[in-house]
Amino acid sequence: MTSQPGSTHSDRPTTGPRVAIVTGGSRGIGRQVARQLAADGFAVVVGYAGSKEAAEDVVRDIVTAGGTALPARADVADESDVSALFELAESTYGGVDAVVNAAGRMALSPIADLDLDELDAVHRTNIRGTFVVDREAARRLRPGGALVNFSTSVLGLSFPGYGAYAASKGAVEALTLILARELRGRDITVNAVAPGPTATDLFLDGKDEETVARLAAQPPLERLGTPQDIASVVAFLVGPTGHWVNGQVLRANGGIV
Numbered sequence: 001m002t003s004q005p006g007s008t009h010s011d012r013p014t015t016g017p018r019v020a021i022v023t024g025g026s027r028g029i030g031r032q033v034a035r036q037l038a039a040d041g042f043a044v045v046v047g048y049a050g051s052k053e054a055a056e057d058v059v060r061d062i063v064t065a066g067g068t069a070l071p072a073r074a075d076v077a078d079e080s081d082v083s084a085l086f087e088l089a090e091s092t093y094g095g096v097d098a099v100v101n102a103a104g105r106m107a108l109s110p111i112a113d114l115d116l117d118e119l120d121a122v123h124r125t126n127i128r129g130t131f132v133v134d135r136e137a138a139r140r141l142r143p144g145g146a147l148v149n150f151s152t153s154v155l156g157l158s159f160p161g162y163g164a165y166a167a168s169k170g171a172v173e174a175l176t177l178i179l180a181r182e183l184r185g186r187d188i189t190v191n192a193v194a195p196g197p198t199a200t201d202l203f204l205d206g207k208d209e210e211t212v213a214r215l216a217a218q219p220p221l222e223r224l225g226t227p228q229d230i231a232s233v234v235a236f237l238v239g240p241t242g243h244w245v246n247g248q249v250l251r252a253n254g255g256i257v
């Protein structure tokens with residue numbers, strides 16, 4: 001099926017389920033995105049790197065709730081793994097309509113003290129991983145499809161300690177905006193969601209209660225984000241009502257500045 005000028009989201013394939021791949025689907029935000037998209041009717045491939053049991057639990061929850069899903073291990077920075085992930089989605093469910101790249105890694109350290117191995121590990125997952133997944137998505141997403149990457153509100157906030165992580169997410173935003181333009185004519189949207197502090201392991205690990213409370217108090221809404229807050233934004237972007245949003249970074253953060 002080719003996309004014509006003036007085509008709409010209804011041009012997407014009508015046979016079979018809509019299909020989503022969620023990387024980082026085993027934990028945190030990605031886990032909730034997987035559950036939400038399954039509840040919205042997507043068949044979901046739940047990607048994980050090391051947390052096999054957690055990914056299987058997510059799939060079990062989805063299937064118990066009447067949805068369709070399967071777990072798949074893939075290191076997002078490994079091109080063979082990612083290619084196999086997409087092939088699995090296509091061979092099992094018939095194609096790929098949404099790719100949510102929620103896999104991510106954080107390092108928290110002043111720049112002066114940062115271990116360069118940690119810098120490389122963060123950039124391998126966040127930059128190379130986003131690039132590899134986006135490249136495969138660009139090749140394989142069906143018309144009417146949507147790709148969502150993950151940045152962070154820290155990029156705009158410039159909090160001390162987040163140098164390596166924020167630098168990696170700057171790259172994610174650049175890739176997102178360029179790919180949105182490269183996919184002209186394909187009827188595919190490419191956006192990034194930039195959460196503020198969200199209650200997951202990535203945010204909570206290594207922070208004392210006082211630090212968590214201080215960060216939670218910063219947004220005008222005066223709380224941490226939840227994985228569901230972010231999953232709702234992703235569901236909008238990949239769903240039929242969000243398709244006019246393209247080439248944007250959505251800062252979903254309770255209004256933190």
Ligand SMILES: NC(=O)c1ccc[n+]([C@@H]2O[C@H](COP(=O)([O-])OP(=O)(O)OC[C@H]3O[C@@H](n4cnc5c(N)ncnc54)[C@H](OP(=O)(O)O)[C@@H]3O)[C@@H](O)[C@H]2O)c1
Pocket residue numbers: 023024025026027028029030047048049050051052074075076077101102103104105125129150151152153194195196197198199200201202203
């Ligand atoms: N939480 C926040 O406050 C916050 C704020 C702004 C942005 N974000 C972004 O939101 C996204 C999700 O974060 P989160 O808070 O949900 O993190 P999380 O709870 O730490 O979960 C991270 C997920 O990424 C997966 N992952 C890590 N490295 C991977 C790799 N090389 N290949 C494949 N999967 C990999 C993990 O899989 P395994 O467990 O299977 O290894 C896990 O499912 C990230 O991109 C993060 O940077 C989070």
